[in-house]
Amino acid sequence: MPKSAAPQRPIPPMPKRPPPRGQSVPPRPAELCRPTRVAAKSVVERSRKSRSKSRVAELCRPTPPRLVYRAMRGDKTDLVAPIAFQGSSIKALAADMPLLALRAVESGCSHKSPFLHASWDYWIARKWLERGRVRTRDTNNYLVSIGLDHFDPSRVIDFSSVDAMRAWLGRAFERPEIQDLATGRAGSMACGDKEVLLLWRGDIPEEAVAQIGEDGPPPTIDPRRRALQASCL
Numbered sequence: 001m002p003k004s005a006a007p008q009r010p011i012p013p014m015p016k017r018p019p020p021r022g023q024s025v026p027p028r029p030a031e032l033c034r035p036t037r038v039a040a041k042s043v044v045e046r047s048r049k050s051r052s053k054s055r056v057a058e059l060c061r062p063t064p065p066r067l068v069y070r071a072m073r074g075d076k077t078d079l080v081a082p083i084a085f086q087g088s089s090i091k092a093l094a095a096d097m098p099l100l101a102l103r104a105v106e107s108g109c110s111h112k113s114p115f116l117h118a119s120w121d122y123w124i125a126r127k128w129l130e131r132g133r134v135r136t137r138d139t140n141n142y143l144v145s146i147g148l149d150h151f152d153p154s155r156v157i158d159f160s161s162v163d164a165m166r167a168w169l170g171r172a173f174e175r176p177e178i179q180d181l182a183t184g185r186a187g188s189m190a191c192g193d194k195e196v197l198l199l200w201r202g203d204i205p206e207e208a209v210a211q212i213g214e215d216g217p218p219p220t221i222d223p224r225r226r227a228l229q230a231s232c233l
Contacts, residue, residue, distance in 0.1 A: 074140025
């Protein structure tokens with residue numbers, strides 16, 4: 001009988017030789033590298049749709065809180081500058097702003113300061129509303145929200161936290177009298193009440209102040225974005 005042939009082993013592919021020294025690899029044909037028009041168009045359309053969806057989602061997202069809250073007296077004298085500061089120039093009041101602001105916080109309700117005091121926290125403002133009704137028997141007092149978008153950033157003093165206070169005080173914190181107030185009673189009161197001071201009492205834009213209810217804080221969605229809310233829900 002004839003012997004069966006031995007199975008042939010597959011011949012391994014020849015290794016690619018590097019190009020000779022000084023000679024570069026020839027480029028691939030341009031038609032192999034260039035995407036087709038249909039593929040390029042679909043990529044552009046997907047990119048546009050993705051950007052459009054991201055933009056809508058961004059516009060529909062609630063804006064960061066830009067409202068502060070305050071309990072106002074029923075006679076509406078809170079928006080009137082105190083007699084001691086009426087006629088004073090802003091330059092004179094700002095001569096030693098850090099000391100003036102910290103002393104205003106420390107004095108609390110005992111003295112009317114040139115600043116309008118408010119809080120980032122709605123419930124803290126409501127607490128002061130209830131205290132005012134007990135202490136002064138003012139049953140006509142009410143809560144307001146104050147929109148910070150109506151103020152230049154230089155007219156807002158944020159003492160709501162230690163970091164915010166240190167950032168606003170800057171190098172003034174190195175002064176001994178400023179340190180004593182910031183690390184003492186004034187700093188403790190300001191941070192505890194998440195306090196914000198607005199410049200100046202008697203010069204607050206009327207359109208920034210809005211009376212609100214006592215059952216909870218109002219929504220903080222930018223009015224310009226409200227038209228998009230129906231399509232986002």
